[in-house]
Amino acid sequence: MLQRHPWPQTVEEAIAIQEQLRSEVITANQLETVRYVAGVDVGYDSANDVSRAAVTVLSFPDLQLQQQAVVRSPTTFPYIPGFLSFREVPAVLEALENISLRPDLILCDGQGLAHPRRFGLACHLGVLTGIPTIGVAKNRFIGEHSEVGLDRGSWQPLLLEGSTVGAALRTQTGVKPIYVSIGHKVNLISAIEYVLRCAPKYRLPETTRSADQLTSG
């Protein structure tokens, strides 16, 4: 991945990067036939000074593990709500360099457009790689939504300042909804469909689960 910008040292620099790159986000579908879906996740040691980034590539739609990579590197940016990508994307890019299959779609751990400046982690990773991405978060960050129906597949728009920035999606009957938003090159309806197809059995997509497994165990 050719670096498009130096990694910032301050929040002010990070805001400038977000405001510049957000114009490059593509919100319409621009995917190839999806044969490989990747999951990315980052974990930290107890001191927070070492980041472990994991990437798994699964076949689609059968969701069988094809490739995986884990890299450990020094943590370079603190966790500040609204700036997660500056903490995690550098390590994720390193992990992506260690797989030979180019995924057709990446499911990210975190928000995409559902972000204060409409440029969450999934958008950032998508713009830097050019690969279609979807933001899949376990918790709400911004926006509000009505109560989601109890059945698998039910969803409600996540609304912020009068526009839809994502969806609260019930991936399994009776479980807490997850938050899906556009990352890059995938529209929201398609994003919801891909997430549901990647989460046939559990609350979180298999991509996230397999990457998370590498991060922890």
Add this chain to the structure above:
DNA sequence: GCGACAG
């Protein structure tokens, strides 16, 4: 000023 706050 008082909460809220992805991972």
Add this chain to the structure above:
DNA sequence: ATCTTGTCGC
């Protein structure tokens, strides 16, 4: 994210 086992409930 991370510290952490068993346990209550469907």
